[in-house]
Amino acid sequence: MTVNLADVAEACGLSASTVSRALSDPDKVNASTRERVQRIARELGYTPNRVARSLSLGRTGTIGLIVPDIANPFFPPIIKAVQQRCAAKDLAVVLGDTDEHAADELTRARAMSKQVDGLIMVSPRAADAKMAEISKLGPTVFVNRQVPRAPAVLIENPDGMRQAVEHLTALGHRRIGYLAGPRRSWSNQRRREVIAAVCEERGAEFIEYGPFEPQVQAGVRAADLLHGSGVTGVIAYDDLIALGVLARMAERGWRAGSEISVIGIDDSPLSGVAYPTLTSVHVPCAEAGTAAVDLLLDVLDGTVEATGDDPAVVQLETYLVIRGSTGPAPGEAAAFLPQTPVSIPAPSV
Amino acid sequence: MTVNLADVAEACGLSASTVSRALSDPDKVNASTRERVQRIARELGYTPNRVARSLSLGRTGTIGLIVPDIANPFFPPIIKAVQQRCAAKDLAVVLGDTDEHAADELTRARAMSKQVDGLIMVSPRAADAKMAEISKLGPTVFVNRQVPRAPAVLIENPDGMRQAVEHLTALGHRRIGYLAGPRRSWSNQRRREVIAAVCEERGAEFIEYGPFEPQVQAGVRAADLLHGSGVTGVIAYDDLIALGVLARMAERGWRAGSEISVIGIDDSPLSGVAYPTLTSVHVPCAEAGTAAVDLLLDVLDGTVEATGDDPAVVQLETYLVIRGSTGPAPGEAAAFLPQTPVSIPAPSV
DNA sequence: CTGAAAGCGCTTACAG
DNA sequence: CTGAAAGCGCTTACAG
Incomplete structure (x- = not known):
């Protein structure tokens, strides 16, 4: 139904490899083929399948955001800031609400973990031991909660x-x-x-x-x-x-x-x-959301200490x-x- | 690093096929192997890779939700209800905020479309023609906006x-x-x-x-x-x-x-x-969120008229x-x- | 009831 | 610069 890489390759008379390169790593390809591929892809209305891309890349381009209660007016500014920052970085945000049930935090984090590159946990309610388990699922940044050996954005100045x-x-x-x-x-x-x-x-x-x-x-x-x-x-x-x-x-x-x-x-x-x-x-909620995304990205890049006794902690002013x-x-x-x-x-x- | 289907299969002394069936379609497998597989999977801490699953199934188990402004107190109850309903159905929600920019609605919808099974557009601001384009990207349900030839949940009674x-x-x-x-x-x-x-x-x-x-x-x-x-x-x-x-x-x-x-x-x-x-x-916002998920699911199942002159419209009371x-x-x-x-x-x- | 094989749509070393 | 091939981790007809 929907046009895929093979369709574009055929229309160009090229291999899928070349088309893939022309689209996602343009420097590796001859300038004229690059232009032609890009034009034909556009004409055919090709958009890459993110799921397939994720599977082969091992990155999903998605982050998970878990909050205790979307309807509590404390959280929307944070959610909004996270979402805006992610949009700017071409990342998708999957949102989880635990309805203030501490026990759901680990469950939800686990369900998301295979689908995201990293997790932002806002004001989690469960005990530190649970947070440590969540951290083990993948790169995780905490907001408004200090967890031993984990990166965090704190607004509890x-x-x-x-x-x-x-x-x-x-x-x-x-x-x-x-x-x-x-x-x-x-x-x-x-x-x-x-x-x-x-x-x-x-x-x-x-x-x-x-x-x-x-x-x-x-x-x-x-x-x-x-x-x-x-x-x-x-x-x-x-x-x-x-x-x-x-x-x-x-x-x-x-x-x-x-x-x-x-x-x-x-x-x-x-x-x-x-x-x-x-x-x-x-309490600087919006700033915290933005900072959390940036910190998570740093953790993913490995440019920041994400574990051990001295993890990266961003402290904001109140x-x-x-x-x-x-x-x-x-x-x-x-x-x-x-x-x-x-x-x-x-x-x- | 993380344990996958093959690891479980090896630990069980079975093929990946059988393990897959035991986990996602238990009836197709002998009762005793089923139990054993499930136990071992649990012991190994296996969680299926949703991305791989999505690719082979052609379904992502994710829906997209686009709202104009998370920080406007009108929307959080809708977002929350959508998220809760989806969690109950084991669906993930990816959230988009257009910050009240009508022009971003199509852009965001397009970016999400390859990553979700369907889309819920809440109170979109752009013109009907844009909404028609969004509808073409995939199954779409509108909330708080009537769009010609598209399913909707209306709270404007x-x-x-x-x-x-x-x-x-x-x-x-x-x-x-x-x-x-x-x-x-x-x-x-x-x-x-x-x-x-x-x-x-x-x-x-x-x-x-x-x-x-x-x-x-x-x-x-x-x-x-x-x-x-x-x-x-x-x-x-x-x-x-x-x-x-x-x-x-x-x-x-x-x-x-x-x-x-x-x-x-x-x-x-x-x-x-x-x-x-x-x-x-x-205005029954929470009900609208729940109804929107249910309606979208019906559209995905094909049990409901999703296009044409008489699309499914749910009208809630005020x-x-x-x-x-x-x-x-x-x-x-x-x-x-x-x-x-x-x-x-x-x-x- | 179980297994080997093909396929989902990409990316990317490896050759040429 | 380009292509053939393998691989990401699952699912599922197809055989046995």
Whole structure:
């Protein structure tokens, strides 16, 4: 049905070998034959069969991307960036969603492994031992998770967390809550540690709530726990939880940014949509996606240390973005008078 | 390096043919050899090479999915559903994002075509003629776009639009605005028509604004246009625009749901996060993703009409979800007293 | 029920 | 510079 290399060869009166060279390695062929082959191939509407090519080359020109939940707004920017970068490099992306089931990560990776040249695992949930098994399947880069002896792109830089706590203490907050994420989450452990440490350093009390699932509904529940606790500033594991807190506060008539200050993490596009707008720690998701593809390509080229005790790790920066949901602690407001309202335009989504 | 069929055959003392059958067509093989082969294959950690399998079968076990923008919250639920359904059917999904460039749709489809058994095009932006070319590349199903002589899953049912307008007129609104989406958008044209028609039918004035890009920022701009226009009820092309309107209204101290009622379209998870929560037309994105995979599979099986004048088209239902951003038109409120506040829990995201 | 052989559509050392 | 041949790892008629 569809035209293949042999058809083109016949139409040219040449061997398949020559046609193949003319098309994929043009320098190895006489200039005039090259032109003729290319013209005839075009006329016949020939497109090489990628599958056959993959089989003989041993490379598929495809990479696998596995994420826990496409519908969680944290992931689409990463997926998009990976996909864009791959398109630019003429690589295809096969996508896997584990629906937050840690056990599926290895299964999906295994299913993909024979079909891709390398794998990008974003925020995997399963234990390090499972990640080591995944790494054995083929070249693998982790995003947002440090795995021993494996290359990774990390966006869990402590700077942003530190800035968040210092922002609150500078505003006079003395009792600071942390709405914890899932207990097994690597990010959660890192965030908790840094926040607790900076609280201590700044002489603020650190109070942990949770764990909470990274969902708006969990934030609604968290807001109710906060009420009457004496906590005046709170940092949520992620924006979804923070947005749930804001929604519940609005519903109950508490003023975010004055009665309680709320900080999210991710700086997702949602941050500008909430009311008030959400102060949040910016996490460079798109950059992480791009960096992950580049790192994986380096691993495939062998230009980078992909294993052993000192694998390549790319560390990206995080920082605090201040919006409307944080303000002086109650009783501290006077120090800030006269208050000039700051209007921050909603970001485009 | 990696273990292949021949290795398993050798370990079993059998031919590759038998091993192949034992693994992929177990009935054709003696029960005891079958068990033995399967056990040994497992012990050796054998996984079939999908690429080789594809080449000999002429099927890749992969489908292509092309969307305009992964980061637009409309698409992730569709992507997720497609991916989940495919995983259940042991199909891989290769994902393409055209970044809203209509011209890339054909290019990307062409690049994928040799690598997939079929294609799902979600909300494509390019003209029908381009879609016809894409259809010629191989089995193709369209989602959220009707293309002549091509199978499709449509979620542009007029019911939801009608309910939205009737909701507003029932609340006493007499001047109804429509914040139009991109001019070329197929959905936009359909929505505009239905809304205008129902306004006329109900004796309300129809006023169009825009076009607006489907982004929060565009809604901010739209809100300012609305002010002082006498429009009391407004339907936005999508939730992002509607959320921008709400954000701007909150910022300027206008009360959504009393001074102006706002309705979005998509019923995205964001609807429950905004303040007030957003009344929106539910569009069954996840169902559409699942239906698209099933339809594509039917096309591949040949059990469904995929071309000609009467191709298979699946039409899904839309309906209005009422939340906090709509209420009686100003001056009509008296008719509703005493007002009992309705509290609607935020949905999980 | 099992095996030897051909074939899927490419690429690429190896000769000439 | 060009061609014949082998090979990538499977599947599947065709024999036995």
